[in-house]
Amino acid sequence: MRSSxxxxxxxxxxILFFPGLLAAQSYPQLLEQAERAVLEGDFATAMTRYAxxxxxxxxxxxxxxxxxxxxxxxxxxxxxxxxxxxxKSKFDYKSPVVFLxxxxxxxxxxxxxxxxxxxxxxxxxxxDNPEFWRAETEKEMAGCRETPMIRPDWQLLYSDxxxxxxxxxxxxPFGADLLYFxxxxxxxxxxxxxxxxxxxxxxxxxxxxxxxxxxARFGGGAFSADGSRFYCTQCEANDAGARNGFSFSxxxxxxxxxxxxxxxxxxxxxxxxxxxxxxxxxxxFVLQQGNEERLFFASDRPGGLGGFxxxxxVRPVDADALDFSFPQNLGKGVNSAGDEIxxxxxxxxxxxxxxxxxxxGLGGFxxxxxxxxxxxWGSRQHAGAPLNSTADDYFPALRPLGKGLFLVSNRIHLPFxxxxxxxxxxxxxxx
Numbered sequence: 246m247r248s249s250x251x252x253x254x255x256x257x258x259x260i261l262f263f264p265g266l267l268a269a270q271s272y273p274q275l276l277e278q279a280e281r282a283v284l285e286g287d288f289a290t291a292m293t294r295y296a297x298x299x300x301x302x303x304x305x306x307x308x309x310x311x312x313x314x315x316x317x318x319x320x321x322x323x324x325x326x327x328x329x330x331x332x333k334s335k336f337d338y339k340s341p342v343v344f345l346x347x348x349x350x351x352x353x354x355x356x357x358x359x360x361x362x363x364x365x366x367x368x369x370x371x372x373d374n375p376e377f378w379r380a381e382t383e384k385e386m387a388g389c390r391e392t393p394m395i396r397p398d399w400q401l402l403y404s405d406x407x408x409x410x411x412x413x414x415x416x417x418p419f420g421a422d423l424l425y426f427x428x429x430x431x432x433x434x435x436x437x438x439x440x441x442x443x444x445x446x447x448x449x450x451x452x453x454x455x456x457x458x459x460x461a462r463f464g465g466g467a468f469s470a471d472g473s474r475f476y477c478t479q480c481e482a483n484d485a486g487a488r489n490g491f492s493f494s495x496x497x498x499x500x501x502x503x504x505x506x507x508x509x510x511x512x513x514x515x516x517x518x519x520x521x522x523x524x525x526x527x528x529x530f531v532l533q534q535g536n537e538e539r540l541f542f543a544s545d546r547p548g549g550l551g552g553f554x555x556x557x558x559v560r561p562v563d564a565d566a567l568d569f570s571f572p573q574n575l576g577k578g579v580n581s582a583g584d585e586i587x588x589x590x591x592x593x594x595x596x597x598x599x600x601x602x603x604x605x606g607l608g609g610f611x612x613x614x615x616x617x618x619x620x621x622w623g624s625r626q627h628a629g630a631p632l633n634s635t636a637d638d639y640f641p642a643l644r645p646l647g648k649g650l651f652l653v654s655n656r657i658h659l660p661f662x663x664x665x666x667x668x669x670x671x672x673x674x675x676x
Contacts, residue, residue, distance in 0.1 A: 272302045279311065288318040289666075296328060306335035310342055317349060320637065320655050320665050325349040339372040344382060352608040352665075354635045356389035380582070387605035394629030399649075401631060402672040403658055407439050407446040411667035415465020415528075415587075416642045416651040419472070424651070425452055426670060427465035436460040458512050459502055465640075470533035475502045476540065478527045479512060497527045499542060501567060518571055519558065521546045530588045538562050540569060541588040541597075549574060551582035551603055578622045579615050586610070587640045589650075597622075598650065600639030608635035612652060632673060636665050648675035 270278075279294035292315035299308035309332035316325035329346040336343050343366045350359035363382050370378055407413075407424075414434075415427040422441035427434045428449075436452040436459055452460075459466065459477055466477030480497040498520040500512035520526050524546040531540050537559045545553050556572035575597075579585065583603020590597050595617050600610040604625070612628040632638065632652065640653040655668040662669055 270297070270301070272298050272305070275301060276308070279315075283315070288315040291315040292319065292321070292324065292328075299331070304331065306332040308332075310335055313349070314345070317345060320352075322349050322352045322636075322665055326353060338366065338369040341372070341378060343370075344378060344385075347382075348385060348608075351385060351389060352635050354608075360386060360389055384603070384605050388607060391605055393607055393633065394627065396629050396632065398675055399631055400674040401658075402444075402649075402674050403661060404446045404670075404672060405661045406448050407672075408661070408669040409448050410437075411669065413437070413449075413668065413670045414653055415640055416653065416670050417465065417467055418642060418645045418651070419468055421645055424670075425465075427460070434460050434465075436465075455502065455509050456511065459509070465528075467529050467531045469531050469538060473504045474531070475504075475509070476500070476529040476531050477502065477512070478529065479514075497525045499526045499529050513567065515567055516569065519569060525553075528587050530590060532590055532592055533562060534559075534592065536562050539590075541590060542572075543584075543586045543588065544572075550577065550580045552584040553586050554580040555585045555588050555597075555599060575622060578624055584610075589641045589643060591643055598628075598641040598643070600641065607633045609637035610639045612638050612641050637668070644672070644674070649673050650675075 275294050275298035279291045279298060282288070282291035282294060292312050295308050295312035295315060299305040299312065302308065309328045313325045313328035313332060316322075316328055326346070326349045329342075329349060336346075343362060347359040347362040347366065350356075350362065363386050367379060367382055372378070410428055412429050413426050414429065417425040419425060423438060424441070424446065425436060425438045426449075428437050436455060437449040438452040439446040439449045441447075455475060458479070459475060466475050468475055477500055478497050479500045499515045501515060502512050503510045514520060515526075519540075519542070521544070524544055526542055526544045526546070528543040529540060530542070531538060533539070538561075539557060539559045541555060541557050543553045544556055546556075555575045557575060558569040558572040560567065560569045574580065579597070579599070581601060581603025583601060585599055585601040585603065588597060588599045597615050597617065599613055599615075601613055602610045604611075604613065604627070606627060607630065611633045613625045614628055615625040616623045627633065632650075634654060634656040636654055636656040638652055638654045638656070640651070642651040644650055649672070651670055651672050653668050654671050655665045656671075657663060657665060658669075658671070
């Protein structure tokens, strides 16, 4: 498997130093192709075109920086660092380019190299929103300097058969041995399922029974406690540049499908006070507490603390109408000025697991846990390593039997996963 890593690196070097592979096109042609790819959300193509344009114009540093930005959008941290370093002569402390370079170093796992770059950025930045960039930089530096909690009892149970297809998202266990998840595709996602067998999982297959509408773009969802309702995300448009299993720009809303005598019904849109116009609502998680059904979800609606915040609302279990209470923001102990997404609540322990990027962490989105008691939500706790990594980690989902959880990550895991541009489902046991 090491040979595949070598091939990937050699291909990147060929693109960098042999632009003739792109048919020796002119700088304006390559730049036009790159800009068109950006508009189409095809950042992988944009990255190679910007890099080839830079090479065709005597190592044009500005084009290399555009290639670095495109590399970050496809989460190729190695390529991003290479392009940033090729474009160093154009580093501008009136823009966040140096901040992004340091963050790419951190997500490579090189905090020792990132810290002095951020320190220099803090001293010399003279651009807009200095308070924002200072706060972001100090948060990232704190994530490097604070020693993460190491939990060796979290046992990694990575399944190569479960990850037959790249970019799985939104794992949702159902019963003792069934796992649903979303598999992004062109225009819509496929809803897949795998069945547990022995100590592994079967190869994924399309989920049966649910109507095709359940698998809209990023159509992951959550089953109600009795299995008669399936809450899911539906998006109006395909966002080719989306990542992390959800889109920052596509208009997404929450729907529910109900199981009747004739099977699953069509998706029903939840009320407008949940799906506020002009805002995104996504990542539903549902549970039953006594006679109430509680819904958690993520939204960027007005009045939050930052980007996406976590909200919750309830409805009577025995009511036919989808008459939830007005959603309540989970507050500062849970949410931040960044993004909080993919909630998962454990009714046995009272712990809410979720992902966020607004607090000090190892890199990108990290997994956090917060406990709720009679007094409300406590203080969040970073879940530590190995649950978290320097890559993006999100979509925690509790294993139905025994301790442990699933999560989604774009981390490297040799020999099965050799790059950060794709993501997979990781399973952890807590003996």
